[in-house]
Amino acid sequence: xxxxxxxxxxxxxxxxxxxxxxxxxxxxxxxxxxxxxxxxxxxxxxxxxxxxxxxxxxxxxxxxxxxxxxxxxxxxxxxxxxxxxxxxxxxxxxxxxxxxxxxxxxxxxxxxxxxxxxx
Ligand code: SF4
Ligand code: SF4
Numbered sequence: 208x209x210x211x212x213x214x215x216x217x218x219x220x221x222x223x224x225x226x227x228x229x230x231x232x233x234x235x236x237x238x239x240x241x242x243x244x245x246x247x248x249x250x251x252x253x254x255x256x257x258x259x260x261x262x263x264x265x266x267x268x269x270x271x272x273x274x275x276x277x278x279x280x281x282x283x284x285x286x287x288x289x290x291x292x293x294x295x296x297x298x299x300x301x302x303x304x305x306x307x308x309x310x311x312x313x314x315x316x317x318x319x320x321x322x323x324x325x326x
Contacts (some may be wrong), residue, residue, distance in 0.1 A: 211323040212293065214314040216250050220275040220292045227262040229253065233286050234260065240284040262286070 229237070235265055238248035253260050258274045263271045272280045279285050293312045298304045309315045315324065 209316050209319065211316050211319040211326070212314050213316065216278060217313055218273060218278065219273075219303075219311055219313070220289070221270045221279065222268060224264045224268065225256070225261060227270060227286055227288060228259050229262060229286050233284075236284045237281055237286075238279060248276065 234248060234253070235245050237252075238245045241248060243251070249260070254261055254263055255261075265271050265273075270279075272285075274280050279289070293306075293308050293315060298308050305315075305321050306323060309317055
């Protein structure tokens, strides 16, 4: 039987600005992984919007840490929000959002049921 979710490594979820927020603990963890001070990490790879810190996108509009061949360059320490996708609270609690998420994420089995996805 096909799984309700099976990541295709397509990179769609690493595309677009504004989705990847990081808190203080994540910033410190990623900075340490990159051998940078949190301050240097912040100024090189992040921007602030409405008092929240976000990871920048590059000129191709992909996350600055997205690499076509290796996918996520900070995979072992990537932000929690990246680990969670596509199981966001708004998606597992709302069938309509799940329908929309299927368009964005080919890893969600289009023939699977919402109930199986939630499980
Ligand atoms: S941090 Fe990694 S997983 Fe998260 S959006 Fe950037 S490249 Fe994708
Ligand atoms: S959009 Fe879905 S299938 Fe594509 S890389 Fe992200 S989680 Fe995997």
